[in-house]
Amino acid sequence: xxxxxxxxxxxxxxxxxxxxxxxxxxxxxxxxxxxxxxxxxxxxxxxxxxxxxxxxxxxxxxxxxxxxxxxxxxxxxxxxxxxxxxxxxxxxxxxxxxxxxxxxxxxxxxxxxxxxxxxxxxxxxxxxxxxxxxxxxxxxxxxxxxxxxxxxxxxxxxxxxxxxxxxxxxxxxxxxxxxxxxxxxxxxxxxxxxxxxxxxxxxxxxxxxxxxxxxxxxxxxxxxxxxxxxxxxxxxxxxxxxxx
Amino acid sequence: xxxxxxxxxxxxxxxxxxxxxxxxxxxxxxxxxxxxxxxxxxxxxxxxxxxxxxxxxxxxxxxxxxxxxxxxxxxxxxxxxxxxxxxxxxxxxxxxxxxxxxxxxxxxxxxxxxxxxxxxxxxxxxxxxxxxxxxxxxxxxxxxxxxxxxxxxxxxxxxxxxxxxxxxxxxxxxxxxxxxxxxxxxxxxxxxxxxxxxxxxxxxxxxxxxxxxxxxxxxxxxxxxxxxxxxxxxxxxxxxxxxx
Numbered sequence: 001x002x003x004x005x006x007x008x009x010x011x012x013x014x015x016x017x018x019x020x021x022x023x024x025x026x027x028x029x030x031x032x033x034x035x036x037x038x039x040x041x042x043x044x045x046x047x048x049x050x051x052x053x054x055x056x057x058x059x060x061x062x063x064x065x066x067x068x069x070x071x072x073x074x075x076x077x078x079x080x081x082x083x084x085x086x087x088x089x090x091x092x093x094x095x096x097x098x099x100x101x102x103x104x105x106x107x108x109x110x111x112x113x114x115x116x117x118x119x120x121x122x123x124x125x126x127x128x129x130x131x132x133x134x135x136x137x138x139x140x141x142x143x144x145x146x147x148x149x150x151x152x153x154x155x156x157x158x159x160x161x162x163x164x165x166x167x168x169x170x171x172x173x174x175x176x177x178x179x180x181x182x183x184x185x186x187x188x189x190x191x192x193x194x195x196x197x198x199x200x201x202x203x204x205x206x207x208x209x210x211x212x213x214x215x216x217x218x219x220x221x222x223x224x225x226x227x228x229x230x231x232x233x234x235x236x237x238x239x240x241x242x243x244x
Numbered sequence: 245x246x247x248x249x250x251x252x253x254x255x256x257x258x259x260x261x262x263x264x265x266x267x268x269x270x271x272x273x274x275x276x277x278x279x280x281x282x283x284x285x286x287x288x289x290x291x292x293x294x295x296x297x298x299x300x301x302x303x304x305x306x307x308x309x310x311x312x313x314x315x316x317x318x319x320x321x322x323x324x325x326x327x328x329x330x331x332x333x334x335x336x337x338x339x340x341x342x343x344x345x346x347x348x349x350x351x352x353x354x355x356x357x358x359x360x361x362x363x364x365x366x367x368x369x370x371x372x373x374x375x376x377x378x379x380x381x382x383x384x385x386x387x388x389x390x391x392x393x394x395x396x397x398x399x400x401x402x403x404x405x406x407x408x409x410x411x412x413x414x415x416x417x418x419x420x421x422x423x424x425x426x427x428x429x430x431x432x433x434x435x436x437x438x439x440x441x442x443x444x445x446x447x448x449x450x451x452x453x454x455x456x457x458x459x460x461x462x463x464x465x466x467x468x469x470x471x472x473x474x475x476x477x478x479x480x481x482x483x484x485x486x487x488x
Binding site for chain 2: 020126143150232
């Protein structure tokens with residue numbers, strides 16, 4: 001294998017939350033491919049590179065562009081926000097890679113919103129936890145519902161990605177009601193963070209019954225504590241252990 | 245609040261997998277506190293600092309040391325491997341912080357083994373997933389078992405931390421059997437990674453029925469795919485979506 005395409009997680013947005021490894025790979029690349037919004041986050045820093053994007057929902061095209069450019073002998077990096085392997089394009093690249101056997105694909109991890117959002121809120125994921133996306137673009141809602149029920153029954157702390165969008169304004173409220181129907185108390189300690197690692201970061205701690213009515217958007221990550229989580233001095237804290 | 249203690253996730257071990265933010269904070273600190281093994285990873289780089297450690301299981305003492313040093317007017321960073329808020333000391337610091345109202349505690353996220361291990365294996369966590377620790381030091385086994393069952397029933401991909409130790413040599417096998425009793429097929433695509441981000445990194449992909457007999461240790465992170473995960477070209481891949 002002579003060619004290697006890097007699928008790089010760039011973290012939440014601010015450059016200082018990227019790893020050195022990710023930065024070095026972007027510096028060594030000829031071509032950086034990504035969704036326009038993510039490219040904008042790094043455009044200034046890598047102005048000398050060939051920066052290529054495709055619009056939202058054209059993820060397959062974006063991946064194929066990487067193989068095309070690698071075929072021309074270019075060193076290619078595909079950037080994803082957060083971690084490239086958590087709702088990112090790592091798996092699609094590996095699937096499509098079957099058609100390009102001379103191309104190695106290497107995934108470079110980044111700080112995902114579960115980590116960066118948790119740090120802003122305190123320590124909501126400091127014990128076993130689930131990460132669930134409420135986007136039903138590629139997943140049937142029944143599957144999402146099944147996972148919410150399992151997460152409640154397992155008393156997991158949770159990080160909820162994509163809690164809302166224009167078309168799915170009521171999804172977080174629906175998810176909260178499902179959780180409450182399956183044992184999550186209305187007083188459960190919760191929180192959410194908007195614009196993690198970008199301008200306008202805003203963290204809110206609240207109870208489950210308040211979360212049902214919270215206004216969140218596509219730049220929000222929601223956190224739900226487990227049954228022992230507490231709000232301590234304005235921070236959402238899930239304990240490392242249980243009293244045994 | 246005049247004092248701020250940083251609880252810093254240093255990632256899996258190699259310096260280039262730390263964020264710039266974490267590096268800057270360590271550089272600006274007078275005192276770096278941590279478990280000896282983690283301090284050893286950074287000892288050379290921060291040789292001019294006061295480096296303080298306490299042995300394993302003396303985590304509370306380690307945290308109190310931070311408040312003590314901050315009280316002396318020192319700038320203190322407490323380092324944790326991976327992410328400080330995922331099985332790290334962030335929550336214990338926030339709990340103990342109640343006794344030190346003039347001390348702010350800020351959590352600095354790092355790359356957790358779920359992210360770094362997944363990247364080595366391919367993209368096993370590229371859809372909804374759970375993170376579960378098999379250590380029953382602070383959690384009753386019944387709780388761990390309940391979570392494994394919930395994870396299987398919700399068809400989550402999984403990252404399993406602390407799959408084994410000298411005293412708990414058979415825990416991974418026990419966990420695998422519980423998962424298989426609750427719907428995880430013997431042919432389910434799985435994998436594990438040893439010594440992530442350190443010398444001797446080793447990644448293995450295998451099926452659930454092979455995982456039951458796998459020899460893992462305390463430096464291994466185990467990954468279990470969901471029902472649609474596949475091994476593609478030696479990589480463990482969980483798809484971004486479902487066929488809908």
